Amino acid sequence: RKEVEQDPGPFxxxxxxxxxxxxxxxxxxxxxxxxxxxxxxxxxKLLMSVYSSGNEDGRFTAxxxxxxxxxxxxxxxxxLSDSATYLCVVTSDSNYQLIWGAGTKLIIKP
Amino acid sequence: EPEVTQTPSHQVTQMGQExxxxxxxxxxxxxxxxxxxxxxxxxxxxxxxxxxxxxxKSEIFDDQFSVERPDGSNFTLKIRSTKLEDSAMYFCASSxxxxxxxxxxxxxxxxxxx
Numbered sequence: 001r002k003e004v005e006q007d008p009g010p011f012x013x014x015x016x017x018x019x020x021x022x023x024x025x026x027x028x029x030x031x032x033x034x035x036x037x038x039x040x041x042x043x044x045k046l047l048m049s050v051y052s053s054g055n056e057d058g059r060f061t062a063x064x065x066x067x068x069x070x071x072x073x074x075x076x077x078x079x080l081s082d083s084a085t086y087l088c089v090v091t092s093d094s095n096y097q098l099i100w101g102a103g104t105k106l107i108i109k110p
Numbered sequence: 111e112p113e114v115t116q117t118p119s120h121q122v123t124q125m126g127q128e129x130x131x132x133x134x135x136x137x138x139x140x141x142x143x144x145x146x147x148x149x150x151x152x153x154x155x156x157x158x159x160x161x162x163x164x165x166x167k168s169e170i171f172d173d174q175f176s177v178e179r180p181d182g183s184n185f186t187l188k189i190r191s192t193k194l195e196d197s198a199m200y201f202c203a204s205s206x207x208x209x210x211x212x213x214x215x216x217x218x219x220x221x222x223x224x
Contacts (some may be wrong), residue, residue, distance in 0.1 A: 003206040005175060014184070019167075026128040031209060032209045032210040032211065034210060036129040041199070041220075042217070043201055043215040043216060043217050043218050044153060044215055045215070046213065047123045049211065063167060087152075087153070089210070090210075091157075092166075094165075094166055094201070094208075095208040095209045095210065096141075096160075096165050096166040096208060097143070097166055097168070097211055098145075098153075098155065098213070099155070099157040100153040100154070101152065103152065
């Protein structure tokens with residue numbers, strides 16, 4: 001079983017639409033959770049941390065369900081600049097390493 | 111905003127040669143990491159380094175790999191005898207704490223082994 005699993009994508013979405021990403025993780029001992037975005041051939045950049053209470057940053061909302069080991073990201077009013085690969089990331093038992101999903105590619109079309 | 115600097119941005123090397131990838135982490139960060147990403151695949155953890163020693167390493171980080179913090183600023187990854195399958199993007203990162211928060215990644219070194 002993959003440690004962090006994401007929708008394979010790509011998602012082709014019209015500008016202005018709402019798009020949702022889902023992620024499941026296998027290690028119940030993971031303590032920290034994140035969404036990163038990665039542009040083609042660039043380094044990953046932190047989009048937001050994810051907390052059990054849920055958190056929102058502008059058009060982006062992240063949710064964590066520890067019981068189901070499920071993480072989600074919602075992007076509202078999508079922009080062309082949101083086109084990227086979205087990576088679901090969790091920490092290992094030791095907290096020394098980040099464990100990455102394979103990512104979901106998002107393409108926003110005008 | 112403080113940055114993690116990696117050099118070179120691209121390195122081409124012949125199979126069997128040694129390469130050293132260099133990183134300058136953010137100055138007040140205490141934890142240092144190397145990750146790699148083979149083209150089209152997911153990011154993979156290689157090694158973490160804290161208090162001048164390796165704190166954790168993955169199965170990928172075998173005897174061909176080593177890390178060093180030779181002075182107060184640089185953090186290097188050495189691959190002793192490169193293989194074709196070592197071709198990947200190598201990202202250095204640093205953080206103030208564990209638990210994944212406050213990571214800053216460098217822009218990466220693209221290593222091509224021919």
